[in-house]
Amino acid sequence: MTRTKGSLISGTLTTMKEWWPSVALLGLLTLAVELFARTNSIPRVILPAVSDLAASIRNTGPSFLLRHFSMTAFESVAGFAIGAGVGFGIGVMMYYSRFLERILYPIVVTSKAVPLVAMAPLLTFWLGYDVWAKIIMAALVSYFPVTVGTVSGLKYVDQELTDLLKSLGADERKVFTEVRLRAALPNVFAALKIASVLSVVGSVVGEMAGSTGGLGYLLLASIYYVDVALSAAICLVMASLGLSMFTTVALLEQKIINWRPAVDTGNR
Amino acid sequence: MGAEISVDELTVRYRSKNGNFVDALGPISIHVEAGEKVALLGPSGCGKTTLLKVAAGLLKPTSGRVLIDGEEPDLPRRRGEIGVVFQKPTLLPWRSVLENVLLPLRIRGRTDDRVKRKAVNLLRAIGLGGFEHSYPNELSIGMQQRCALARAMIQSPRVLLLDEPFAALDEMNREMLNFDMLRLCEPTHITALLITHNVYEAVLFSDRVVVLSARPGQKVTEVRVDLGPARDPRLLESERYYEHVISVRKALRIPRLMMAS
Structure with a gap:
């Protein structure tokens, strides 16, 4: 206890x-x-040692790398925030209005059916080489799981709880904040965790389609110069970005969803 | 303190999935005096819960009506004068025990230190002292149901509606909770309607047992329980108690005969 x-x-x-x-x-x-x-x-140029990765980072210049890292991080975080917000909003709208669900659902699914890599050059054509195309990319990949998570979370709310609140005279706004939203949170957070990692994929793919900076741009350059050690090092840096976003969301989840009983690790 | 409940020629008819009408309840008339405790006893599916929902103002009757002190139940419900305990505890898992008990008041925007103290006292009286800041998932079902009972009593209702509140509990727990509930109700002179299909519980709790028939539930007969207001565990070892149990059991044979015919 x-x-x-x-x-x-x-x-x-x-x-x-x-x-x-x-x-x-x-x-x-x-x-x-x-x-x-x-x-x-195997030649070191093709299979570099881990120490080679560290060396390549040192040679490239950590501050130079950091500048590109922060660009990608900014795009990913901004895209994730927009995607999560929009995804949650669409989810709530679809839950409350069957009409909107019927209109939005096919569009949402279609938007997800277009391969991300195919969409990237198009967005670059339309939005240019700066951060906006990448932010939109990150948002586009992260909103979908959040929408799905929100809708399914809201749908499986215990009806006895909502009935109880209504019987106590609560209006729908209170029922939403006190019951539906909280009951949906575990699902929403599961989706947010997926979206947080995906958002990095979105911004990197965007950068690789056409950019003047960022880790994706740097990766393309290092591949062009067949600098395998640097390419691998950049991949690891990208992973660390995704990982830290995931961890942040997970910690936030731990802090917000504090009512579940302690996870039972005894019998495994 | 208690209000009188009059159920007058009440019928409830549902529309089932295939479009047919199903008579769930009635016509049934029951009068419950202010401060009286009545147990509704009947086979499952006889519309007991339906009757309770109408009395709580949560369901509109098809015909007839239920009045609480001459008013439609909706009105006293909105004033917080009706406390309901359902079969399941139905607690908010993300709120502490204390917050769950205070929920009815918080929804109406009326929480202050005074009601908080009242809630703490209520929890102590029902055997949950020290668990104010626990979460429902950390409690046993019996303790959760105690919390639900405290929540039903927090607004000092005039009517307490109990829908098989202890059906999910084991025999020992059930007995203990019944006595705790009686102890909690006694000084308030609350009017209480208990729905159950347990004869022992019905006799233990009530001043009168109303026996219902199978669907659509109708009143078959009733048995007065003259065991006085103060009831303690020793009562369960007395002959008087079992005499009442036997007469209720005999009364229960009637609906079975009615079903057979």
Whole structure:
């Protein structure tokens, strides 16, 4: 019955404790790649060692890399925020209006059916080489899961709870804030976590379609110069961006959804 | 304190999925005096819950009416004069026990320190002292139902409607909760309507047991329970109690005969 309410730090610490095997495995793999690459059985230019990645970052200049990183990070975060907001809004509208659901649903699904990579050059044509095309890309990939998560979350609300509130004289606005929204939150957060990682994919694909900066642009350049070590290093930097966005959303979820009983880890 | 409930020639008819009409209840007339505790006993599907929903102002009757002190139930419900406990605890999982108890008042925008103290006292009286800041998922079903009972009582209602509130509990818990509830109700002289299909519970709780027939539920007969207002666990070991149980059981044979014919 104990509850570590809103203690983000202790929560992260226990997570770190629980996750050490994963960290250890990653360390082992890194070591294995490093040692294998150093045998030079495959040319280092093609399979660089992990230390080569670090060296390539050092040679490229961390501040230069950081500038491109922050550009991609900005596009991803902005796109994610817009996508999450719009996705949630569309979800709520579709839940409340069958008419709107009928109009919007096919459009939403179609928008998702167009391959992202195919859409990127088009958006670049229309919106130009600056950040806007990438923000829109990130928003386009992240809104869809949020819409789906919101609608399904709102649909499976316990009707007895909404009936109870109505019987106590609550209007729909109160029912929404007190019951529907909260009951939908676990689903919405699951969607937000997916969307947070996807948004990085969106902005990077956008950058690769035409850009003057950002990690996607840098990646294209490094591929052009066949700098495998730098390409791989950039990929890892992209991953770290997605990972930190995911973690932020997950921590936010932990803080907001504090009513679920402690996860039972005893019987596994 | 309690209000009188008069059920007058009430019928409720549903439209089923294939478009046919189904008579769920009635015609039925029951009069409950102010401060009286009545148990409605009947087979499942006889429309007991339907009757309760009409009395709570949550469902419109097809014909006839239910009046609470001469008013349509909607009005006293809006004033918070009707407390309802459902079969399931129906607590908000994201709110603490205390917040759940205060919910009816918060919806009406009337929470202050005074009602908070009242809620804490109520929780203590129902055996949930010290659990104010626990969340529903951390409680057993019995404790959750205690919380729901406290929520029904927070506005000091004049009518308490109980829809098989303890059906999901084990026998021991059920008995304990029944006594706790009686203890909670006694000083308030509240009018209470208990829906149950448990004969022992019906006799233990009420001043009168009304026996209903199978669908559409109609009043078959009623049995007065002369066990006095103060009831404690020793009552369950007395012959008087079992005499009442037996007469209710005999009364229950009648609807079975009616179904057979």
